[in-house]
Amino acid sequence: MKGSIQKTFAFILLLLIPCFILVNFSFFKSKRDLASLFSVDFVHDESAFTEKPFVFLLYSNETLRTCEQNISSIMEQKYENYRIVLMETGNVQCCSNIIKTMIAKENKSHLLTTFTFEEKRPTIECFQKVLDSLKDDEIVIQLECNDWLSNNLVLDRLNQIYSKSPEIWLTYSQFLEYPSYQKGAVDPYLKKMIRNRQNRKIPWLSSHLKTYYAGLFKQIKPDSRFNYKKALIQETLDLYFLPLAEYSKHHIRFIDDVLYVHNASPR
Numbered sequence: 001m002k003g004s005i006q007k008t009f010a011f012i013l014l015l016l017i018p019c020f021i022l023v024n025f026s027f028f029k030s031k032r033d034l035a036s037l038f039s040v041d042f043v044h045d046e047s048a049f050t051e052k053p054f055v056f057l058l059y060s061n062e063t064l065r066t067c068e069q070n071i072s073s074i075m076e077q078k079y080e081n082y083r084i085v086l087m088e089t090g091n092v093q094c095c096s097n098i099i100k101t102m103i104a105k106e107n108k109s110h111l112l113t114t115f116t117f118e119e120k121r122p123t124i125e126c127f128q129k130v131l132d133s134l135k136d137d138e139i140v141i142q143l144e145c146n147d148w149l150s151n152n153l154v155l156d157r158l159n160q161i162y163s164k165s166p167e168i169w170l171t172y173s174q175f176l177e178y179p180s181y182q183k184g185a186v187d188p189y190l191k192k193m194i195r196n197r198q199n200r201k202i203p204w205l206s207s208h209l210k211t212y213y214a215g216l217f218k219q220i221k222p223d224s225r226f227n228y229k230k231a232l233i234q235e236t237l238d239l240y241f242l243p244l245a246e247y248s249k250h251h252i253r254f255i256d257d258v259l260y261v262h263n264a265s266p267r
Contacts, residue, residue: 051081052162053138054155055214057130058099058145059087059122059232067095071102073148079155083111087130090120095145122232124240136215146263147208150176154259158211161253169216169248172207173255177264184208184262204245204252205238209260212244220244 056074074084084103088096096114103112115133117126134140139162143149162168175184204210220243230236245252 050163051079052159053135054079054082054141054158054211055134055138056082056084056141056143057087058084058143059089059127067098067145068102069148070143070145071099073150073152073154074143075102075106075108076152077149077155078152079159081159082155083113085130085134086112086114087122087126088114088116089118089122089126123228124226124230124232124236125228127232127240128228131214131217134214136213136218138214139211140214140217142210144208144263148261148263150258150261157255157257157259161255167251168253169251170204170210170212170244171253171255172204172211173209173257173259175208175260175262176258178261179265183258203254205241206234208262210241212248216248217244220247 058070074082086096086099100109100112103109115126115130117123119126131140139158141158158171161171176182177184222240222243226240
């Protein structure tokens with residue numbers, strides 16, 4: 001009698017397991033590839049190779065030293081579909097005239113948009129206001145005014161990466177430290193980190209050259225307890241961008257080319 005009950009129970013389990021898998025398949029799939037829910041909202045599926053629109057977002061947290069080299073590296077780009085947005089606060093106004101003069105000499109003043117804030121230093125709130133003003137399909141390139149692009153084909157390279165697939169939402173690249181010109185310690189092993197659920201260690205967060213779709217940024221919001229009055233420094237940005245990296249997961253790409261020079265000389 002006991003053996004018959006066990007056999008009946010086992011038979012019922014065999015019938016229920018396939019039903020359970022079929023019913024929950026869509027749930028498991030969405031959990032595994034959560035980021036795919038966002039793709040159609042801000043990335044246009046284009047089969048042909050196109051020139052993506054890029055936006056350089058310039059800001060600084062300290063006294064500027066090398067804004068001339070920064071602007072020169074942008075103006076020298078062979079790629080033309082870009083514009084520049086300058087966050088002008090108390091500490092960046094001293095360099096605004098230099099930036100505007102250099103851009104005017106290249107007859108590209110129409111590419112510059114300036115957002116002026118009363119704060120002495122840029123805050124996360126300033127940053128969000130600027131990002132919210134951008135078009136969804138524009139790709140943001142964060143560039144501190146003390147740093148610069150490594151060569152005149154950076155935008156061409158980024159456009160190649162983003163044009164390959166609408167599945168690419170964010171990128172980060174190798175960089176050089178100035179004045180040592182040593183390569184930065186950028187870990188490209190993204191898949192291993194995602195597999196081990198080490199989302200808070202995703203190297204995109206600490207990369208000096210972050211790029212991402214403005215539309216993606218608009219969809220991801222930090223914890224409601226986040227303090228938007230915090231200064232715009234790397235540590236604060238890491239916390240602010242954490243949801244962006246967590247949801248993007250397999251849509252992040254590492255570019256092994258050196259595209260950026262980070263000025264690490266004493267301030």
